[in-house]
Amino acid sequence: MDKIQLKALAKINLGLDVLRRREDGYHDVRMIMQTVRIFDRIQLVKQEREGIRVRTNLYYLPANENNLVYKAANLLFEEFDLRGGISIDLRKYIPVAAGMAGGSSDAAAVLYGLNRMYGLGLSLEQLMERGVKIGADVPYCLMRGTALAEGIGEKLTPLPAMPPCNILVAKPGISVSTKFVYENLHANDLKPEQHPDIDAILEGLRHQDIREMAEGLKNGNVLETVTVPAYPVIQQIKDTMEEQGAAVALMSGSGPTVFGIYEDRMQARRAMSAIRKSRLAKQLFLTTPYNNNRRNS
Numbered sequence: 001m002d003k004i005q006l007k008a009l010a011k012i013n014l015g016l017d018v019l020r021r022r023e024d025g026y027h028d029v030r031m032i033m034q035t036v037r038i039f040d041r042i043q044l045v046k047q048e049r050e051g052i053r054v055r056t057n058l059y060y061l062p063a064n065e066n067n068l069v070y071k072a073a074n075l076l077f078e079e080f081d082l083r084g085g086i087s088i089d090l091r092k093y094i095p096v097a098a099g100m101a102g103g104s105s106d107a108a109a110v111l112y113g114l115n116r117m118y119g120l121g122l123s124l125e126q127l128m129e130r131g132v133k134i135g136a137d138v139p140y141c142l143m144r145g146t147a148l149a150e151g152i153g154e155k156l157t158p159l160p161a162m163p164p165c166n167i168l169v170a171k172p173g174i175s176v177s178t179k180f181v182y183e184n185l186h187a188n189d190l191k192p193e194q195h196p197d198i199d200a201i202l203e204g205l206r207h208q209d210i211r212e213m214a215e216g217l218k219n220g221n222v223l224e225t226v227t228v229p230a231y232p233v234i235q236q237i238k239d240t241m242e243e244q245g246a247a248v249a250l251m252s253g254s255g256p257t258v259f260g261i262y263e264d265r266m267q268a269r270r271a272m273s274a275i276r277k278s279r280l281a282k283q284l285f286l287t288t289p290y291n292n293n294r295r296n297s
């Protein structure tokens with residue numbers, strides 16, 4: 001196989017709690033991950049000439065060793081002493097530095113794609129062990145679907161699929177770095193009432209009850225305690241989505257992207273128009289949960 005086309009899917013966090021700051025500076029988390037149907041497209045083509053070449057449609061992203069797709073390819077090229085080179089064409093649609101794991105998902109797709117193209121024979125678990133060296137969310141991006149993530153995000157337990165629903169995703173025109181958010185959380189000083197009730201969300205998921213999940217998701221992301229005071233636009237988007245009939249609206253990951261869950265498609269469409277008119281968001285998507293574990297390549 002000389003060529004492969006991949007889709008790298010984005011995620012949202014259906015609840016995110018940070019338990020403690022660890023000695024190594026990372027944080028132990030407890031969060032529910034959900035893949036959504038927003039994706040980047042990646043094409044890998046084998047080259048005779050040695051080296052990893054990256055091209056992307058976004059001028060402001062690194063097209064060198066700092067791109068996570070480069071890091072993923074480099075990891076497997078070095079470990080398996082692969083011959084020749086590879087060109088990576090990355091078409092980005094997932095908002096960048098947004099809390100949607102775009103870069104991590106791109107890296108996951110490259111690990112998956114190279115494993116197939118070069119017949120490396122690595123299992124999903126073996127790919128995940130390599131993925132965590134690139135980023136805490138990469139193992140989850142390899143697994144996809146609905147999952148509980150613990151440890152730094154790499155300890156994964158599959159969960160019942162999120163019930164079908166409509167998810168409105170709005171990214172304001174600001175970028176927030178994950179590092180900044182974790183550093184400003186002061187996780188070890190959080191009061192018990194500041195921690196979201198992840199178990200309540202899990203119960204809602206087990207009952208396949210969006211309303212029950214939504215109840216648990218109010219204040220379901222502890223990282224909002226850092227970003228909402230710093231960026232009022234996040235709260236404004238949440239309020240607008242809820243005024244427009246969302247069961248709940250929550251920031252995803254380290255933000256600043258906000259998602260709203262709508263049971264009714266028409267209502268979600270109306271909410272999308274309202275957010276568009278408000279000009280609170282720079283990027284706006286109406287999407288659905290992804291739970292098919294078949295890889296699309």
Ligand SMILES: C[C@@](CO)(OP(=O)(O)O)[C@H](O)COP(=O)(O)OP(=O)(O)OC[C@H]1O[C@@H](n2ccc(N)nc2=O)[C@H](O)[C@@H]1O
Nearest residue numbers: 025026027099100101135136137152178179182253254255
């Ligand atoms: C917040 C979350 C929630 O899903 O997602 P995003 O907002 O990035 O999408 C993740 O925990 C982000 O995972 P990821 O973005 O892969 O993290 P990494 O690249 O490994 O680390 C970026 C920075 O975040 C901090 N970090 C990350 C994960 C973690 N459990 N504890 C941390 O303290 C690290 O100190 C690092 O400086």
Ligand SMILES: Nc1ncnc2c1ncn2[C@@H]1O[C@H](COP(=O)(O)OP(=O)(O)O)[C@@H](O)[C@H]1O
Nearest residue numbers: 066067068096097098099100101102103104106
């Ligand atoms: N393939 C990539 N896609 C997006 N960002 C990338 C990529 N490779 C490296 N980066 C860098 O990683 C940073 C955060 O990436 P991203 O995964 O989009 O954020 P988040 O983890 O918040 O979802 C960006 O600022 C960018 O410079």
